[in-house]
Amino acid sequence: MSDDFLWFAQTAFAAAADIAFACALGALMFRVWLSREQAFAPLSPALAGWRRAARIGAGAASVLVLCSFASLWLEAAAMSGAPVIKAGASLWLVATGTHAGIGGSVSLAGSVLLWLAAVSDRPASAARTGLAACAVLIVAAGKSAVGHAADAGAFSAAEAVQALHLLATAGWGGVVIAGAWVLPALDTSTARATLIRLTARMSRAAMVAVALVIATGAFNAWRGTGGSPGVLMSSAWGHALLVKLGLIAAALLLGALNRWSGLPRLQRSAATADAHTVINVLRLEALLMAGVFVAAAVLSRSVPGASLAG
Template identity: 65%
Template sequence: MTGGSLSFLQMMFAALSDVAFACALGGVLLGAWLHRERAAAAVSPAQRGGRRAARVGIAAALAFVLCGFVSLWLESAAMSGTSIADAGSSLWLVASATHAGIGWAVSVAGGVLLALATATSRPLGAARVAVAVLGALIAASGKAAIGHAADAGAFSIAEGVQWLHLLATGVWGGVVIAGAVVLPALDASTARAALLRVVARMSSIATVAVAVVIATGLFNAWRGTGGSAEALTQSGWGHALIVKLVFVAAALALGALNRWSALPRLQRTASTTDAHTVINLMRVEAVLMVGVFVAASVLSHSLPGFAMGG
């Protein structure tokens, strides 16, 4: 396999890992919120939503672990110069003795905790939520140590900012993408009250997450360009950043439309038509968030803009 093909696979699985991480976080949050709606009760109108949130959470957590392991395997192939099929012989050495390998291993360990927290369809109690939060924190710290932030050194400010950025983006993207899957299960008129409360919670936490995403994203963009606007137009990294910003802006616009127009209208009318509008807007926003994660993967595998001059 050529180096270009290997790099493409690394970018693809990194993007899948980001989407899976976000969906796992979204599944956990939605599961916890629906637990408050007594989704586990046999006659609860939120029961279908609770089950779907549990399935999304465990499927995404397992996918995250799998993507992390595959990414570690691909990293071993890239570092050892061997084929993908033969990379297993250097897997342990890369995972234990290289910065990138340790980062992926830590990320996988966090993913295992996430998977354990979501491993059953039983309601998400406080203990399981705590395990999921710990897993998310560990997974994000491992991922932060893999990208360009690691150039500043372990436990640097850049890594800390990237850690916050990954968590905030995961929460924002997670509630949107997982919500686009779970909320249709609350579309019945009998579940309308639960739908309203869950969407309101999603909107509130997404607003906080977006604020953190913007703040940390500005720091990362400034650091990546080296303070030079030319890096945006004269480097592949800059072009990828522009594409990511376009996706982010479009997702923000749809999120604002949902929060300030569609959701208030649904709260006033509680109608099926307005419920469909809220869910359909979220579905489009979910597609845009996937685009954000793909662009972020390209960014992390591109030479930073500040390096274009050597």
């Protein structure tokens, strides 16, 4: 098995895991919001949205568990030098005896907890929401120990910032990607009021997440470049970062378009055409956010520019 294939497989599963994590988190947020709307009631006009959010959450959490295990398996293959199909022999040693393996194991454990919280289609209770919140924190902590932040050492400030960055990015991307699936189920005249309220909540949550993404992302970028912007153009890591920044900028523009134009117009008119406009812009933003997660996975598997410059 070639190193190039192994790198590609690790990157692909990392990207899929990040997207699944974001979707699971976004679906959880929508379920909490829809619970406040009593959308789980049999006669609720928003029942279709509730059911869709439940399906997305359970499906995304299932994919996250599978991708987390696959990533840990591939890490064992990479560290042991064994063929992928035989990496199971060294899986336990890597999972318990290396920093990256322990981080992957923590992430996998958090993924299982998140799956347990997501598989139920019952209304979001305080206990289940608390379990899901703990699971999300565990997943983010585990993921932060697998990437470049781990170079600074276990429980370092770099890992803490990276964990917060992962949470913020998943929160932003999650409400956008999950929203692109959930909101169309509310695109009826009887559920229009719920759609408007959820879009407003989603917009406010995304604003908070974006602020955290920018702050933590700036720190990570500075750390990755070592304070030397020249590495952005002279390394594959820098090229991936520029692509990621470009996708984020485009997603921000679409989000701003919905927040400052589409949503106010929809709130004033409650018209079907305006609802379609908001949803279609959201779908485009969701595609860009998926690209952001792919670029982030490439970054995590590339040598930082500062290391190459040094």
